[in-house]
Amino acid sequence: MQTKILLDEDAIPKAWYNIQADLPSPLDPPLHPGTGKPVVPGDLAPIFPMELIRQEMSTQRSIPIPDEVRDILRLWRPSPLYRARRLEQHLKTPARIYFKWEGVSPPGSHKPNTAIPQAYYNMKAGVERLATETGAGQWGSSLAFATALFDMECTVYMVRSSYDQKPYRKSMMQVYGAECIPSPSPRTAAGSKVLAEHPDTPGSLGIAISEAVEDAAGRSDTNYALGSVLNHVCLHQTVIGLEAREQLAMVDEYPDTVIGCVGGGSNFAGIAFPFAGDKITGKHPETEILGVEPTACPTMTKGLYAYDYGDVAGLTPLMRMFTLGHDFVPPAIHAGGLRYHGVSPLVAKLIHDGVVGASSYHQNEVFEAAVTFARTEGIIVAPESAHAVKAAIDAALECRRTGEERVILFNNSGHGNFDFSSYEAYFAGRLIDYEYPADLIRESLSHLPKVG
């Protein structure tokens, strides 16, 4: 009986899986924020290289991974798949729990899976500098890592509340050679405007995205890179699920339940899309696929399925997604990477079509699950990943009640080695379980753009 299921380096996928090829109906197109008309490639060209724009809009099922990218992915891929036997024993569950471990990448999460190809395609297009935002700092350090490997410059606008909670993430970006600025900042018009109105704001991903897009649009040597949400980001993350499916097949398993935490939706897309494809195409129609989010930022469970901006200033295209409103500023919970008002349009469509389900948890129960996981499996997970741990534990406990021997697979998106101030706050009883902020959400949803 294996604990760790490993693939050879040659088994790193040679192509990404594009779920757009298998959707029962096409995605609603992104709309230009000025004209309200469907976006054309030229609209995105000032901030993205053409190859990423092509991938964003592609309906080709399988998109080859360049050899130069696979070569760098070898630094940590294929990532291990674990059977969480000690957790199973602790829970006294008949379920078999597997997790894909993305914390083995140098920056410590799944995010380099897309940072590397994004930096690569920008480098190929002659771009010298990338600007981006980061929530908990995982994306900023991943893009800093990627740009270092391609000799590019990188500026990261980091959400203020996380900048204060996780100072070592900033140091990590510095080691990789990137510049990290707390957001909102006076460096951009979007940041200055927020600072003037709300000097004490904890910041938000929506604000930081506005700053990074403004920075990139204003300089000819600079492009923008986004760590989640967009179709090409979800595409690059499918290496997670493609490898996991292979690894499970090596032990003659296929998951009954697939779980991932959801901020913008990219690590969830990564683990889930290959299995969602099997579900849509009838190969495995019964698989339960579940995205998990914080109750304090309940995009999928309480948001509207509507067109909205990706950022607070309304600089990005309008995308049809679940949204809490682009100017919703979530409470400063410790899973900073899950504080986003929207979600990937692809994930949103799969929820809307009933392929994928969603649930939410409070911070304290999530940290309790993370501590149980650390004390059984040893790994100290990121607060974001702990949402998936909690959902997997609940699914396994449900099996204890029903006696079902389900195969549960979850994505363990990253380690918590820079998150000890959050664990400390949990043990000190200082974590607040914010109730669903109904008034705030009603207010921000009343600002949704009018479309059509």
Ligand SMILES: *Cc1c(COP(=O)(O)O)cnc(C)c1O
């Ligand atoms: C950024 C991050 C997330 C959330 O982002 P998604 O795009 O939803 O995956 C989850 N887990 C970790 C460890 C992260 O760094």
